[in-house]
Amino acid sequence: MNIHGLIINRLSYIRNVGLILVLVIPLFVMNCKKDDDFQFGYMQDGFLPDSIYNATTDGLLYIEFVNSGKWFNLDDPIAEVFCSTNPDSLKSIAFVYMSSTLPIRKNNYWMVDNLTFNDLKITWTPID
Numbered sequence: 541m542n543i544h545g546l547i548i549n550r551l552s553y554i555r556n557v558g559l560i561l562v563l564v565i566p567l568f569v570m571n572c573k574k575d576d577d578f579q580f581g582y583m584q585d586g587f588l589p590d591s592i593y594n595a596t597t598d599g600l601l602y603i604e605f606v607n608s609g610k611w612f613n614l615d616d617p618i619a620e621v622f623c624s625t626n627p628d629s630l631k632s633i634a635f636v637y638m639s640s641t642l643p644i645r646k647n648n649y650w651m652v653d654n655l656t657f658n659d660l661k662i663t664w665t666p667i668d
Contacts, residue, residue: 581666589619589654589662592627595644597666603652604639606659614638619660620653 578598587593605618612618617637622630627649634642636652644650654660 578667583663583665585663587662589652589660592649592651595648598646599644599667600665601642601644602663603636604661606661608658610657612656618656623648623650
């Protein structure tokens with residue numbers, strides 16, 4: 541497993557968003573050129589599971605489990621994330637357990653499949 545996959549895998553167990561951003565941002569920065577200028581936009585929410593979205597910018601997709609009082613097994617993933625450049629051929633890229641932050645490239649399509657009967661908080665933070 542490469543370092544990117546290892547870090548993303550470990551992030552699914554961390555609930556502190558600040559710590560997640562501290563660990564994920566360096567992965568994004570390593571791919572930037574010296575003169576690249578980027579900034580984070582405002583976090584957007586209101587995204588629904590099982591809906592396909594188009595990333596108009598590079599960004600960070602954050603998924604968090606929200607317990608609505610229904611039973612679930614902590615050993616099972618709460619969501620599966622799909623991504624592709626083509627909305628008709630989305631491929632699984634990650635399973636999420638309690639929460640996770642995933643980098644998504646501009647012009648990719650993404651979807652979060654809810655695997656529980658509980659609610660999910662799905663947010664998007666653009667990187668311009």
